[in-house]
Amino acid sequence: MKEILIILMSVILVDNFVLSKFLGICPFLGVSKKLNSAVGMSFAVTFVMIMATAVTYPIYRHLLKPFKLEYLQTIVFILVIAALVQLVEISLKKYVPILHRSLGIYLPLITTNCAVLGAVLLNIKEEYTYIQSIFNAMGAGIGFLLAMVLFSGIRQRIEHNPIPIAFKGVPSILMAASIVALSFMGFGGIIENIFN
Amino acid sequence: MIVEYILPISIVVVIGIVAGIMLTIASKVMAVEVNEAVHTVHQLLPGVNCGACGFSGCEEYARNIVDDKTVKTNLCTPGGSEVARKISEVLGIQFEAAVGKRAIVKCSGTPDKTNFVMEYEGLQSCSANKLFYRGRGACHNACLGYGDCVTVCEFDAIHMVDEIAHIDKNKCVGCGMCVTKCPNHIIKIIPDTQRYYVKCSSTDPGGYTRKVCSAGCIACKKCEKVCEHDAIHVKNNYARFDLDKCVNCGKCFEVCPVKVIQYIPE
Known part of the structure; x- marks a missing residue:
């Protein structure tokens, strides 16, 4: 239980996927314009991360590792995740049309998103157990949600303020993103102090 | 030789084929029927998604007109009588002029x-x-x-x-x-x-x-x-x-x- 709590805390705050590992920057900058779409996108990412971990972990353990084919993990995982997301999209459309209408547009976007692939690969690298991997993926998704929600608020503030023309648009957003990432460095060392 | 070359290739190929077959089956089994009439009506509507008709958007209104015959065709205020007449023609329903x-x-x-x-x-x-x-x-x-x-x-x-x-x-x-x-x-x-x-x-x-x-x-x-x-x-x-x-x-x-x-x- 304690390990799971440590994993969740560290992946949400200290090793936030977007703000300290710099994964998933594309949706972070692209979809954070409005709070609604930011939240929708984050839930879709969380969902896909958990599903992808649940599927790729056994493939790695029982197919790639016994034959010493670890170097194949990236391409196999991309293949599996892409197929999985397609399958999920088709079944959502059929059985849960309401959920499909709110998540549907984001699902194809994250088919091979680097944050999803990163979550899966890091689970393998950190040598987590199956349960720990699932929680790590969930934490990564929640961390993504946190970063997206925070940043969409900041972006709305930026848009309503007078900014020098040279900094308008992408430059000001990138600068704001780096400041948010810096502020998250303040969480460094928090885990050791809480749990030990 | 076998482990070094054939095995990795065959693993990737097999996973690819399995995923392909699964997706094909899934898309056939779980295909959602799209009603042609809904699409036609949606094309006729102005597409501004204003919600004046009382539904959450043009697509939702189109779906409701087709599914439920009691929903009137003249609820679209941006489209007015012109759109109401066209929709009624497509669906073969009695046309009522829209009140501006x-x-x-x-x-x-x-x-x-x-x-x-x-x-x-x-x-x-x-x-x-x-x-x-x-x-x-x-x-x-x-x-x-x-x-x-x-x-x-x-x-x-x-x-x-x-x-x-x-x-x-x-x-x-x-x-x-x-x-x-x-x-x-x-x-x-x-x-x-x-x-x-x-x-x-x-x-x-x-x-x-x-x-x-x-x-x-x-x-x-x-x-x-x-x-x-x-x-x-x-x-x-x-x-x-x-x-x-x-x-x-x-x-x-x-x-x-x-x-x-x-x-x-x-």
């Missing part, structure tokens, strides 16, 4: 008639200004004049004239997007057949209204007394029309001492 609607601004407080209580330099938007001591006007139900309705209008029908919203009746289709946007709720939708309306929404007592705005309704009830059809009543300190009873006789228009009842020419 238009938006009206219930405030006559131009700067020469009313005054402001602050010099506001913050975010130039009505909803932001409204948060700040209930808005810049001395009257709390006045048009704030920052044009939130102008931005939301899809049809370029609202413009600021003398710092209050002015609706171009030739362009307005009565979709009602400005109605929900206005933080003071002073924009209302009325049917095209209605000729008179009260251009004020001040809920303050008559004396206070008189003090802060020379154009506001002072709730004197003269219109209420002169009306023979029981169609105009003073409620919450300003006169309101009962649109079902009003016959557009114009007696209230003549008797109003502050000339706040307006006439819309044909």
Whole structure:
């Protein structure tokens, strides 16, 4: 239980996927314009991360590792995740049309998103157990949600303020993103102090 | 040799083929039937997703027309009778002409008639200004004049004239997007057949209204007394029309001492 709590805390705050590992920057900058779409996108990412971990972990353990084919993990995982997301999209459309209408547009976007692939690969690298991997993926998704929600608020503030023309648009957003990432460095060392 | 080359290749190929077959089966088994009629009706609608029909968007309205025969085809105000006729033709339903609607601004407080209580330099938007001591006007139900309705209008029908919203009746289709946007709720939708309306929404007592705005309704009830059809009543300190009873006789228009009842020419 304690390990799971440590994993969740560290992946949400200290090793936030977007703000300290710099994964998933594309949706972070692209979809954070409005709070609604930011939240929708984050839930879709969380969902896909958990599903992808649940599927790729056994493939790695029982197919790639016994034959010493670890170097194949990236391409196999991309293949599996892409197929999985397609399958999920088709079944959502059929059985849960309401959920499909709110998540549907984001699902194809994250088919091979680097944050999803990163979550899966890091689970393998950190040598987590199956349960720990699932929680790590969930934490990564929640961390993504946190970063997206925070940043969409900041972006709305930026848009309503007078900014020098040279900094308008992408430059000001990138600068704001780096400041948010810096502020998250303040969480460094928090885990050791809480749990030990 | 076998482990080094054949095995990795075959693993990737097998996973690819399995995924391909699964997806093919899934897309066949779980195929969602898209009703052709819904698509046709959706194409006919204007596609502004304003929600005037009472559904969450054009696609939702199209789906409801096709699925439920009791849903009328003339609910689309931006499209009007033209669209209603086309949809009825496609689906073979009895056609009813759409009743035109238009938006009206219930405030006559131009700067020469009313005054402001602050010099506001913050975010130039009505909803932001409204948060700040209930808005810049001395009257709390006045048009704030920052044009939130102008931005939301899809049809370029609202413009600021003398710092209050002015609706171009030739362009307005009565979709009602400005109605929900206005933080003071002073924009209302009325049917095209209605000729008179009260251009004020001040809920303050008559004396206070008189003090802060020379154009506001002072709730004197003269219109209420002169009306023979029981169609105009003073409620919450300003006169309101009962649109079902009003016959557009114009007696209230003549008797109003502050000339706040307006006439819309044909």
